[in-house]
Each structure stands twice: as C-alpha cells, then as structure tokens.
Amino acid sequence: MATSNPVAKLSRGDWKKAKELDEARKAGTAPAEVDEEGKDINPHIPQYIREAPWYVNSGRPSLKHQRPQPVKEKSIAEIGQWFYRGQKAGPAATKFRKGACENCGAMTHKKKDCMERPRKLGAKFTGQQIMEDEILQPDIDLGFDGKRDRWNGYDPQEHQKIVEEYGKIEEAKKQIKEKNLDAEFSDSKNAKEKGEEKGEEEEEEEVAVGAKTKGEESDSDSDEDDDKYGNEIDMPGTKFDTKQRMTVRNLRIREDTAKYLFNLAPNAPYYDPKTRSMRENPFEGRVPDPDPTKLKYAGDNFVRHTGDTVKMAQAQVFAWEATDKGTNVHLQAEPTKLQLLHRSYEDKKDVFRSDLQESILAKYGGEEHLDVPPKELILAQSENYVEYSQSGDVVKGQEKAVTKSKYDEDVLINNHTEIWASYFDLNEMKWGFACCHSMVKNSYCVGADGTSVPSLPLADMLVNPFHPEERDSRTLLEHYQQQQVKKKKKKGSAKEADDGGGDKKKKDDKLKKALEAEEKRIRDVNEMMKMDERKRPYNTLETTAMGSKEVTDEQLEAYLIKRHRADDPMAKFMDAK
Numbered sequence: 001m002a003t004s005n006p007v008a009k010l011s012r013g014d015w016k017k018a019k020e021l022d023e024a025r026k027a028g029t030a031p032a033e034v035d036e037e038g039k040d041i042n043p044h045i046p047q048y049i050r051e052a053p054w055y056v057n058s059g060r061p062s063l064k065h066q067r068p069q070p071v072k073e074k075s076i077a078e079i080g081q082w083f084y085r086g087q088k089a090g091p092a093a094t095k096f097r098k099g100a101c102e103n104c105g106a107m108t109h110k111k112k113d114c115m116e117r118p119r120k121l122g123a124k125f126t127g128q129q130i131m132e133d134e135i136l137q138p139d140i141d142l143g144f145d146g147k148r149d150r151w152n153g154y155d156p157q158e159h160q161k162i163v164e165e166y167g168k169i170e171e172a173k174k175q176i177k178e179k180n181l182d183a184e185f186s187d188s189k190n191a192k193e194k195g196e197e198k199g200e201e202e203e204e205e206e207v208a209v210g211a212k213t214k215g216e217e218s219d220s221d222s223d224e225d226d227d228k229y230g231n232e233i234d235m236p237g238t239k240f241d242t243k244q245r246m247t248v249r250n251l252r253i254r255e256d257t258a259k260y261l262f263n264l265a266p267n268a269p270y271y272d273p274k275t276r277s278m279r280e281n282p283f284e285g286r287v288p289d290p291d292p293t294k295l296k297y298a299g300d301n302f303v304r305h306t307g308d309t310v311k312m313a314q315a316q317v318f319a320w321e322a323t324d325k326g327t328n329v330h331l332q333a334e335p336t337k338l339q340l341l342h343r344s345y346e347d348k349k350d351v352f353r354s355d356l357q358e359s360i361l362a363k364y365g366g367e368e369h370l371d372v373p374p375k376e377l378i379l380a381q382s383e384n385y386v387e388y389s390q391s392g393d394v395v396k397g398q399e400k401a402v403t404k405s406k407y408d409e410d411v412l413i414n415n416h417t418e419i420w421a422s423y424f425d426l427n428e429m430k431w432g433f434a435c436c437h438s439m440v441k442n443s444y445c446v447g448a449d450g451t452s453v454p455s456l457p458l459a460d461m462l463v464n465p466f467h468p469e470e471r472d473s474r475t476l477l478e479h480y481q482q483q484q485v486k487k488k489k490k491k492g493s494a495k496e497a498d499d500g501g502g503d504k505k506k507k508d509d510k511l512k513k514a515l516e517a518e519e520k521r522i523r524d525v526n527e528m529m530k531m532d533e534r535k536r537p538y539n540t541l542e543t544t545a546m547g548s549k550e551v552t553d554e555q556l557e558a559y560l561i562k563r564h565r566a567d568d569p570m571a572k573f574m575d576a577k
Contacts, residue, residue: 033061034061035060035063036064041061049063049066052065053065075141076143076146077142082153083137083153087135088133088135089108090133092132092133093105093107093130095127096123096127096130101123102123104119104123104129105124105127105130108133257296259271259276259277259282259297262297263283263286269284269299278299279300280301281295281298281302282297282299283295283298312331318338318341318342318345319331360569364569364570384397385397406567414445416436416445417445418434419433420433422434422435425437426479435447436448481504510554514555514558515562517558518558518561522562
C-alpha cells in the first residue's frame with residue numbers, strides 16, 4: 001500500500017479505500033502506481049520496501065531510495081578513454097620558467113624525476129634546448145570489463161597499415177601472373193610458327209618446359225589458391241564436401257566387399273559399425289591353415305602386429321624408460337635421436353654381457369666345462385623353435401639369459417689404474433689403492449709419487465690378487481701373528497707369546513667344533529623341512545642358569561662361513577658340490 005504521506009494518520013474510511021485500491025492493483029483491475037520518473041511500481045512489492053525513510057521522503061511514491069545513489073556511485077572510465085602515449089603538450093618554451101626542471105626546462109616534473117640526459121649545464125643556466133611539457137596522464141578507473149578488455153587502447157588506424165601491405169602483395173601477384181601469361185602466350189605462338197620445322201622430340205621438350213612454367217605459376221599462386229584446395233578431390237576412401245569442409249574416414253571403395261560380409265556365422269568376429277573396424281580374422285576356422293598375407297582381409301590386429309609396428313612399440317617403450325632415467329627423448333618429436341640411442345644401448349648391452357661373462361670366467365675359472373656340445377648334437381632333437389636363413393644364421397629363436405652379478409667389478413675411479421682394496425697396509429690396518437698406496441677411497445691418484453714416500457717397514461707389503469708375481473708368500477693371518485709376537489717381545493714377555501700360540505690352538509679347536517655343530521644343525525633343518533608340518537617336533541630353547549644361551553664368537557664365525565649367499569654367482573656350484 002502506497003500513500004502520498006505515510007507519516008500522516010489516515011481515517012478509517014481513507015484507510016479502507018487505500019486498502020481496496022491496493023487489492024485492486026494487485027488483482028490487475030486498477031492501473032499500477034506511477035513514481036516521480038513516470039515508471040510503474042509493482043503493487044506486489046512489500047510496504048517496508050516501497051515506503052521511503054523519513055529523511056529521504058519526497059512526499060511522492062517512488063522507489064528511488066532503493067536504487068544506487070549518484071553520490072555513492074563510482075565513476076568508471078568511458079569507452080575509448082585511454083592514456084596518452086608519446087605525446088607532448090604543445091611547442092616548447094623559448095626561455096626558462098620559474099619552477100621548471102633545472103635539467104631540461106619542462107614544467108611537468110622536477111630535476112630528480114627528469115628522464116632526459118643529465119646536462120653539464122642545465123636549462124636553468126643556459127636557457128637553451130628547453131624540452132616540451134609532458135601531458136599529464138589522466139586517472140583512468142576501469143571497471144571489471146575494462147580491465148579485461150584486450151583491445152582497450154588499440155588504435156584501429158594501425159590495422160589499415162596491414163590492409164595496405166596485403167593489398168600491395170596482391171597487386172604484385174597480379175603483375176607477376178600477367179607477365180607469366182604473356183610469356184606463355186608468346187612461347188606458344190612461336191612454337192606454332194616453328195612447329196613445322198621442329199621434330200616430334202623438340203615438341204615433347206617444349207611441352208615439358210610449358211608444364212614446368214605452369215608449375216612455377218601454380219607455386220606463385222599457391223597462397224591465393226589455398227582456399228580452393230580440395231574442391232576437385234575425388235579419391236577412394238575420402239568424401240570431401242567443399243561447403244561443409246569435413247571429411248569422412250575409413251570409407252571403402254564401393255567395388256570392394258564389406259568386412260562384415262566375409263563371415264556371416266552367428267559367432268563371427270565382432271564388427272564395430274561406428275569405427276568400421278573388425279579386429280579378428282573373419283576367415284579363422286573357415287579356411288584350413290590360412291596364410292594372412294594371401295587373404296583379402298585378415299583383420300585389423302594382423303596389421304598392428306606385422307611390419308615395423310612391433311619395432312615402433314619397442315622404441316616407444318625404450319623412450320619411456322629413458323625418460324624415467326633422466327634422458328629427454330620423444331618418439332614423435334625426435335625419431336632419429338631415439339633410434340641412435342636405442343642402437344647404442346643395444347650395442348653396449350651386448351658388450352656388457354660378453355665382458356661380464358669373460359670377467360666371471362677369468363675370476364672363477366671353469367671355462368672348459370662350458371665347451372660342451374649342444375643338446376641338438378647330443379640328443380639329435382630339441383623342442384626349441386629356431387629359424388635359420390639360407391646362410392645358416394639364426395633368424396628367430398629363444399636365447400638363454402646370461403647370469404649377471406648385481407655388483408660393479410673392475411671400476412676405476414679418479415684416474416686410478418688399480419681398483420679399490422687392491423692394497424692393504426699392515427701397519428695402519430687399512431685398505432687402499434695399489435697404484436699410489438692411498439688409503440682414502442675418493443682421493444685422486446698421484447701415481448708412483450705416492451709409493452716412493454718412505455714409510456714403516458711393513459707398509460710396503462702388498463697383497464695384490466691381480467698380480468701374482470708381486471704377491472707376498474705369507475698370508476694376512478701370518479703377518480698379523482708376527483706383528484703380535486714382535487709387540488709382546490718388546491714388552492719382554494716370552495711366556496705371553498707361548499700362551500698366545502696355545503690360545504690360537506684352542507680357538508682353532510673351538511671353531512672346528514662349531515663348524516661341525518653348524519653342519520649338523522643345517523642337516524637337521526633340511527630334514528625337518530622335508531617333514532609334514534603336523535609331524536614336526538616343537539622347538540625348545542636351550543637355557544642356562546644365566547637365562548637364554550648366548551652365541552659365542554666361534555658359533556657366529558661358523559654361521560658366517562656356512563651361510564648360503566644367494567647373491568654369489570658361484571652359489572649354485574657350491575650347492576651342487
């Protein structure tokens with residue numbers, strides 16, 4: 001309900017009339033109320049929204065108090081309003097003005113903000129070469145759309161330059177085309193005049209020259225005829241519509257038999273009508289021993305697993321593995337680089353296998369046991385499928401994998417000519433390099449200078465398993481025992497040396513007993529593993545007065561000696577022995 005003065009109190013009759021008028025407006029039988037701007041007021045708007053507060057009430061029905069107020073509205077820059085770029089404000093002054101820049105004489109900035117070259121004597125003192133005043137940039141407040149308008153501030157006149165440039169290019173093309181047509185016309189006219197004199201061979205050469213000229217002309221007009229490309233395409237397997245600009249793939253030649261007609265049995269291979277593909281062979285089971293290469297159609301899978309498809313799949317797998325290991329290579333982007341890397345990898349892989357086999361045979365021996373006749377000669381038959389070429393080379397066959405070790409052997413680092421732990425210093429009880437007698441693993445080799453440094457008498461004892469001629473006849477245990485004896489002799493106690501020999505004999509006896517007990521334990525364990533789980537006896541812990549039985553040093557050493565090492569490449573020979 002709207003009233004002209006909502007603060008004034010209405011009588012009963014006036015209030016009733018106003019109520020009836022409001023109901024009629026809501027029902028649509030009475031015209032809507034009009035505000036001061038001539039706009040209709042929706043009668044369904046609640047009264048607390050429709051009535052204005054007392055401090056902004058104008059005495060007339062209005063919804064202006066609900067709309068944004070002009071005082072609080074933020075001014076937004078208009079369309080086309082932008083910053084001035086590269087413009088100066090009028091001509092420069094002829095003399096220096098008070099308050100201007102002391103360097104260039106412009107009034108729009110001070111000396112510390114001047115962007116001109118610093119002068120030895122500024123314009124304040126010389127009064128010459130006074131620069132123009134800059135235009136003060138307006139404070140442009142852009143809205144949401146103005147901040148994101150990529151064309152804001154763009155001058156449309158700049159596009160006219162591009163239009164003119166392309167116009168000149170088209171004009172030059174027309175001139176070149178006219179010259180080519182004139183030259184072709186003159187050549188054809190001369191050919192007709194001299195046609196009777198020239199033979200058939202010369203005419204064929206002229207036709208070839210004319211075709212070449214047309215090819216050059218077509219190359220020059222290639223840019224102009226780009227839009228016309230494909231208008232006359234009519235090839236099997238492709239339908240081209242010049243209006244719709246779309247192609248339909250996998251269309252067969254109309255004379256060929258459809259794939260789904262080769263096999264009409266209920267259990268025939270599945271045919272996908274959407275992609276027009278049939279993956280399986282439709283002649284499978286219908287033709288005895290079918291040769292896929294001689295069939296009309298052998299399925300899409302036959303094409304995917306023949307030719308260079310398998311090699312391409314292997315190259316893709318190699319590219320993925322190389323990328324995971326840090327080598328950036330891609331099959332489609334760098335095919336030549338990938339092929340070279342793959343070839344280099346296969347060559348190094350073969351060399352590594354042969355070197356590993358030779359190193360194992362050189363270290364452990366037993367090469368004579370490998371020189372045995374093949375199974376094909378011994379048994380005169382084999383189940384291994386092998387294909388041979390006309391020259392006798394193996395084309396296809398399964399090769400046995402070469403046993404590898406996971407440890408790197410004979411690795412020379414930091415210019416060393418010998419491996420680490422090829423030298424042992426008995427005085428310092430440390431391992432080192434035999435080439436320079438260095439005891440630091442990451443040190444750089446100094447050559448013979450390191451071995452020429454004077455050292456203790458026992459420091460030059462070299463234990464080198466790779467050079468038998470330089471090896472000492474005594475073992476490390478004998479060296480250690482002699483060193484202990486000398487230390488005890490210095491103390492003047494010969495009795496302790498004798499006791500030490502007796503302790504060694506006792507230790508040897510204890511170690512022998514521990515080895516026998518360990519062998520017995522291993523036999524018992526193997527027999528127990530062969531038994532049924534339900535028939536195995538319960539395990540009991542041998543205890544003493546001090547609690548659980550402690551493991552002695554001899555038992556631990558016997559366990560380490562008899563322990564089965566799965567990573568040892570000669571472990572299987574030990575098991576067989």
